[in-house]
Amino acid sequence: MKTLPKAVYPGSFDPLHNGHLDVIERISGMFDEVTVTVFVNASKTALFSADERTAMVKAATAHIPNLHVDQSQDLLVRYVRQIGARVIVRGLRAVLDFDYEFQFALMNKRMAPDIDTLFILTSEHYSYLSSTIVKELASYGADVADLVPPACQRRLIEKFGVGKRLERDGE
Numbered sequence: 001m002k003t004l005p006k007a008v009y010p011g012s013f014d015p016l017h018n019g020h021l022d023v024i025e026r027i028s029g030m031f032d033e034v035t036v037t038v039f040v041n042a043s044k045t046a047l048f049s050a051d052e053r054t055a056m057v058k059a060a061t062a063h064i065p066n067l068h069v070d071q072s073q074d075l076l077v078r079y080v081r082q083i084g085a086r087v088i089v090r091g092l093r094a095v096l097d098f099d100y101e102f103q104f105a106l107m108n109k110r111m112a113p114d115i116d117t118l119f120i121l122t123s124e125h126y127s128y129l130s131s132t133i134v135k136e137l138a139s140y141g142a143d144v145a146d147l148v149p150p151a152c153q154r155r156l157i158e159k160f161g162v163g164k165r166l167e168r169d170g171e
């Protein structure tokens with residue numbers, strides 16, 4: 001019988017949000033082992049350090065037994081091969097994601113023909129969610145409790161100050 005291979009879900013996770021967590025929970029049911037890897041990309045300015053991002057992913061995924069959390073600065077396909085995985089998982093929200101993800105996957109396939117990229121569609125209610133939107137809302141003091149796991153909410157409050165609810169009644 002064929003066993004399902006190990007998969008890697010790479011990303012910036014700056015910070016992890018509920019759309020990421022939904023993908024992680026779904027793929028951890030599909031593979032024997034999943035590694036979520038926080039990648040440090042020198043060309044992107046992150047709000048949280050790699051260690052902070054990794055700690056948030058660990059705290060939010062502690063309930064998933066077949067999941068590892070790691071961080072890397074290596075070339076993705078080299079990293080994937082080094083940990084003995086053969087599948088890269090990427091999430092797709094909208095057509096907007098597709099161009100970049102398609103190019104990225106084809107380039108990875110060219111560099112490492114033995115490694116495949118698996119795309120997983122966002123759940124409908126997370127299709128609008130991105131780390132950029134979460135940071136933007138948190139920077140205005142908006143409540144992001146419905147958008148991110150509690151560990152990420154705490155870190156966002158530490159960065160931006162106490163979250164104020166956007167009360168409609170002017171309280």
Ligand code: ADP
Nearest residue numbers: 010011012013014019020090091092122126129
């Ligand atoms: P990157 O900088 O590598 O794009 P992100 O942390 O923004 O890293 O995203 C990591 C992965 O999660 C990407 O494949 C991205 O498309 C996917 N993703 C981001 N937001 C969502 C969402 N709301 N639903 C499903 N997948 C998502």
